[in-house]
Amino acid sequence: MKPAVHELLPLSPATLHVLLALTAGDLHGYGIMLEVARHSGGAYKIGPGTLYDNLKKLLKLGLVEEIPGSGTRDSDEEPRRRYRLTQTGGEVLAAETERLTGVLRKARRGLRLHEERQS
Amino acid sequence: MNALQRRIYSAVLRLHPAEFRDHFGRDMERDFADALPQRGFAPLLGDAMLSLAWQWQACALAGPELELPVASHPFLAGQYQAIRLGGVNAFDLGCASVLSVALLLMIGYAASVPNRRVIADVQTVRVAHDGGIDATPHSLGAASDQGRREARVFWDAGAASGYGTGNARMTGPVHLRTESTGFSLRPHGRVHWQAPSLGDALLQFALISAVVWLTSFLFRRTRGVGARVFLGTLGLLGVFGSLAFGAVPKSAMHAQILHPAQPLPSFEVTTVRPWQPRPMPPPPPAGMPDTRPPMPRKIDPMGGRGAEERTDRVHMITWTVSLIESAFNFPLDSSERIIGAPEWVGSNGDRYEVQCKIEAAQFAAMQAMTAQQRREQVAWMEQSLLADRFKLKAHFETREMPVYALVISKGGAKLTPAKEGEVARLSSLGNETTGTAVTLDQFVHSPLLRPDSRTVIDQTGLEGAYDFTIKGEGAEGPSFFTLIQEQLGLKLVPTKAPVEVIIIDHIEKPSEN
Numbered sequence: 001m002k003p004a005v006h007e008l009l010p011l012s013p014a015t016l017h018v019l020l021a022l023t024a025g026d027l028h029g030y031g032i033m034l035e036v037a038r039h040s041g042g043a044y045k046i047g048p049g050t051l052y053d054n055l056k057k058l059l060k061l062g063l064v065e066e067i068p069g070s071g072t073r074d075s076d077e078e079p080r081r082r083y084r085l086t087q088t089g090g091e092v093l094a095a096e097t098e099r100l101t102g103v104l105r106k107a108r109r110g111l112r113l114h115e116e117r118q119s
Numbered sequence: 120m121n122a123l124q125r126r127i128y129s130a131v132l133r134l135h136p137a138e139f140r141d142h143f144g145r146d147m148e149r150d151f152a153d154a155l156p157q158r159g160f161a162p163l164l165g166d167a168m169l170s171l172a173w174q175w176q177a178c179a180l181a182g183p184e185l186e187l188p189v190a191s192h193p194f195l196a197g198q199y200q201a202i203r204l205g206g207v208n209a210f211d212l213g214c215a216s217v218l219s220v221a222l223l224l225m226i227g228y229a230a231s232v233p234n235r236r237v238i239a240d241v242q243t244v245r246v247a248h249d250g251g252i253d254a255t256p257h258s259l260g261a262a263s264d265q266g267r268r269e270a271r272v273f274w275d276a277g278a279a280s281g282y283g284t285g286n287a288r289m290t291g292p293v294h295l296r297t298e299s300t301g302f303s304l305r306p307h308g309r310v311h312w313q314a315p316s317l318g319d320a321l322l323q324f325a326l327i328s329a330v331v332w333l334t335s336f337l338f339r340r341t342r343g344v345g346a347r348v349f350l351g352t353l354g355l356l357g358v359f360g361s362l363a364f365g366a367v368p369k370s371a372m373h374a375q376i377l378h379p380a381q382p383l384p385s386f387e388v389t390t391v392r393p394w395q396p397r398p399m400p401p402p403p404p405a406g407m408p409d410t411r412p413p414m415p416r417k418i419d420p421m422g423g424r425g426a427e428e429r430t431d432r433v434h435m436i437t438w439t440v441s442l443i444e445s446a447f448n449f450p451l452d453s454s455e456r457i458i459g460a461p462e463w464v465g466s467n468g469d470r471y472e473v474q475c476k477i478e479a480a481q482f483a484a485m486q487a488m489t490a491q492q493r494r495e496q497v498a499w500m501e502q503s504l505l506a507d508r509f510k511l512k513a514h515f516e517t518r519e520m521p522v523y524a525l526v527i528s529k530g531g532a533k534l535t536p537a538k539e540g541e542v543a544r545l546s547s548l549g550n551e552t553t554g555t556a557v558t559l560d561q562f563v564h565s566p567l568l569r570p571d572s573r574t575v576i577d578q579t580g581l582e583g584a585y586d587f588t589i590k591g592e593g594a595e596g597p598s599f600f601t602l603i604q605e606q607l608g609l610k611l612v613p614t615k616a617p618v619e620v621i622i623i624d625h626i627e628k629p630s631e632n
Contacts, residue, residue: 030150047163048150049170052143053177080146 005088008061011096014046018054019063019085019093026067028080029055055083063089124160125152131167139174222333222353225326330357376515376619377448377498384496385503386433387478391629394436394472431482433475433497439464439509439626442473446501447621450564450574455520459623471629475504505626512625520618523611524578525563533608537584550591552599556584559609567599568611574618579609 011019021027021035029051037045046054058064065086069079085093128151132144151163334354338347403409435442440454443464449456454465463469477485477500485493505511541556545565552567562568563575589602604610 029146030153033150033154045158047154047158047166048147049163049166049168049173051150052139052147053170053173056139056143078145080149 005092005095014050014054022085026082026084028082136174136178225330380499383503384499386475386500388476390474391471391508394470431477436472438466456620508629510627513621513623517617517619522616523573523575524614526578528604528608528610531608534585537586552589554587558584
């Protein structure tokens with residue numbers, strides 16, 4: 001039985017970034033790594049180990065699905081698997097974004113009050 | 120350089136659990152190759168190592184894995200991990216209880232395996248008689264055929280010309296007469312350290328593996344943090360406790376075999392020649408004086424109660440097997456523990472008259488030793504004799520062999536605890552056997568309690584010394600073993616146990632003197 005969306009929150013930074021990267025479209029592993037680095041401005045990078053550990057978990061949870069890769073005829077190599085954000089994955093990401101938005105809102109308000117007290 | 124780095128990375132990937140490796144391994148290698156120029160080798164290798172640890176951890180936590188929030192390798196991600204407690208029903212509780220008990224029992228047994236020999240050894244410490252023992256033709260004549268035992272006797276040179284019953288195989292329950300003090304019993308044999316056998320080591324390994332598996336099995340099905348910590352601690356204690364017990368040096372099973380000393384002392388003079396029995400003179404008619412030579416009196420050359428009884432001569436008429444038993448301190452009639460000997464060595468083979476003299480300085484030095492030490496010195500000299508004259512080459516092994524276990528019979532033991540200050544003594548005279556302050560361990564190693572050549576071990580669990588008397592033994596009466604069951608509440612049960620044996624690699628008939 002898959003856990004409910006709210007039971008998966010909060011997401012770890014790596015999971016959040018992987019799910020966020022997949023909102024750009026279907027990506028293979030290295031594509032996800034590049035996308036994570038790109039949308040975090042290079043501040044957050046993940047390696048293959050971290051990536052596939054998270055993908056394994058996300059596949060089990062049904063937040064991500066695997067798409068068989070399509071290789072070229074010239075290449076003998078097996079095509080790379082690609083990954084796609086599922087509807088559940090999208091819901092979890094949305095819930096996490098909402099949660100983080102709330103945290104952000106509270107953080108901003110707290111900081112504003114703090115600054116007011118300081119002044 | 121890149122090729123080497125790829126190989127190292129591939130090697131780390133190969134250490135991952137098979138399921139993960141088969142599914143993601145190839146893609147990980149490709150991604151590593153693509154990322155290597157920008158990221159560098161060290162961060163990617165570190166990432167793979169953390170993945171390795173995570174995946175094996177995930178294997179151990181396969182049950183609740185899906186219920187955990189997804190984590191990432193940066194250790195900071197640990198802040199998001201939380202274990203949620205689920206409901207526990209009676210069935211889960213029952214299963215956990217049964218498995219926990221099984222785990223505890225398994226740990227206990229795994230810890231005890233390497234020490235089984237220690238326990239057995241404590242039960243099989245051999246005793247040696249100390250003091251004069253007469254074995255006369257009269258006592259032989261009174262013997263019945265209810266059992267067969269052997270007495271290893273040492274004759275002084277003057278008496279040996281008499282009846283030639285030297286190292287005599289005798290029959291009957293009453294075959295050893297005590298003169299005045301009977302046997303003085305005490306533990307004999309040196310403890311020496313011995314590594315566990317391959318069988319024990321494998322058994323312990325299997326049990327430790329089972330402990331590890333059962334711990335992880337329970338771990339996966341346990342939700343509470345406290346319970347997991349407890350289980351983890353228990354599992355670790357089980358494994359390391361078992362290993363620690365296994366590492367404890369332990370005495371060998373039946374360590375009473377006297378292993379060769381270095382350097383091996385030897386007799387100054389030895390004479391070994393084949394021996395044929397001579398007819399025994401008939402007793403004189405009633406009323407006529409007995410003109411026969413005095414009865415051969417066995418003198419333990421080094422074990423006499425006083426220095427005046429000791430002699431530097433050893434004179435025995437013996438089968439080779441008996442000489443080996445004497446030299447290596449086997450219990451009497453231990454031919455089953457002497458393996459690989461040719462037929463002429465056995466009790467149906469050749470007999471030899473062996474006369475030896477201990478070198479004067481050595482004999483003088485031995486007077487300062489205890490009786491135990493003196494006896495060991497003589498035994499080592501006999502080993503030297505066997506090596507020189509019989510060209511004996513042998514080694515020792517431990518084998519599972521049939522033994523007799525002395526146990527308490529159904530009605531319970533009927534033994535009287537010994538009084539304080541009593542001296543241990545076990546004697547057999549006429550149809551009465553008397554034990555004073557004798558421990559069960561000493562009793563099982565006395566020649567009185569050996570129905571055949573099997574070793575007897577004490578499994579009564581009774582500690583301390585006891586006084587007892589066994590009456591009614593005789594040619595027409597019940598056997599000695601029936602009597603001990605009736606009168607002492609003890610019985611002998613055939614079983615198997617590890618026993619140290621000697622393997623004869625080479626032996627030949629003694630050369631001319």
